[in-house]
Amino acid sequence: MTTLAAPTASTTTVADEPLLRVTGLSVGYPSGPRRTLTPVVHDVSFDVSEGRTLGLVGESGSGKSTIGRAILGLAQPQSGSIRFAGREISRLSRRQRRPLAREIQVIFQDPYSSLNPAMQIQDILAEPLIAQGRSLRDARAHVRSLLDAVHLPSDAARRVPSEFSGGQRQRVAIARSLATDPRLIVCDEPVSGLDLKTQARVLDLLIELQQRTGVAFLFVSHDLSVIRHISHDVMVLLRGRTVEAGTVREVTENPRDDYVRRLFMSSPVSDPDEQARRRAALRELPPVIAPGG
Structure with missing residues (x-):
């Protein structure tokens, strides 16, 4: 039987540069009768290295899925840079992006419709x-x-x-x-529609596959507990801006921002006593003030 191979680079990665480097990324969507751009992502920067997982976490409307779409070429950046394997990819045409489909793949949220x-x-x-x-x-x-x-x-x-x-x-x-033995997979809320036990099994499968192949994940989720389970690093977004970033241990065990604490306390758990404790702690937190707001 054939086995899955580790991803192979068709483009040589620049020395000391991560597999994916996003710098100063801003994205907007046209709205209104004049189709003016409404900002959704504001000046976001992060790296994803080979064989590692970066978790993007935030509530609905935080811009996390838009970042994934920009990397996949499905949303056009207003400004900033997206470099993959040492190559600028943020403004490639559809035809120029076609060879990248082998190296950058996606797992969508809804397995029923995908x-x-x-x-x-x-x-x-x-x-x-x-x-x-x-x-x-x-x-x-x-x-x-x-x-x-x-x-x-x-x-x-x-x-x-x-x-x-x-x-x-x-x-x-x-x-x-x-x-296609990709080097990077964008995971857009891939377990949000599953029950907690099935979520854990799918997350463990992704970890196993990463260890076997060396693929990198950009993992998008609204659930900080899910991010903590699978990620090496995490970036928390609020209204399109970064509020906190670091290793998963730093951000989940000792969050500096009240919004991050709210996300953690809002994550569902199976233990009813722990769920009640989290709800009580959530009520004690001050209201969230968005960065730049």
Whole structure:
């Protein structure tokens, strides 16, 4: 059986430069009758190194998913720089970005809508491989190793998404993201629609795959407990601005900002006594003041 390979660089990374470097990123979306740009992300900077996970965390509207979209080329930056493997990618055309699809992949939030309900799993997983020029026979052979990597049985290949649970569908989505041996995967709220036990299993799977392949993750979530479980580093966003950043231990064990404390206290836990304690502590915190506000 073929096995998953570690990502290989098609572009030589500049010495001492991380795999992904985002500097001074600002993004806005057109709104109103004159389609003027409404700022969503303001002057955000961070690095993601090979084999590491940066967690982007914040409430809905904080700009975290917009940052992921900018890296994927789905949102146009107003200003700033996005460098991947030593190359500026923030203003590439769609055609120029096409080769990057092999190296930068995405796992979407909703496994129910991100998988074509009419296609068998083997065809869903083979699709990106065929797009990269591999034969159908070779692609389907690789599908078996992908299913094995995410701990799904081989007979899953001939089934359709409706035959799987939410957690199993997200495993299929993870397998699809791994198909081209990427160097970076943007994970956009990939466990938010799952129950707590299934969340933990999917997070453990992602950690296992990272250890095996060396892939880097940019992990987007509104849940600081999820971020703490999977991330090496974390950046907390509020209304498009960074309020706190550091190692996951620094930010989750000794947060300096009251907003970060609120996020932690708002995270659901299975223990009702601990949940009650968190709610009581949450009521004691002062109101949040946004940076720049």
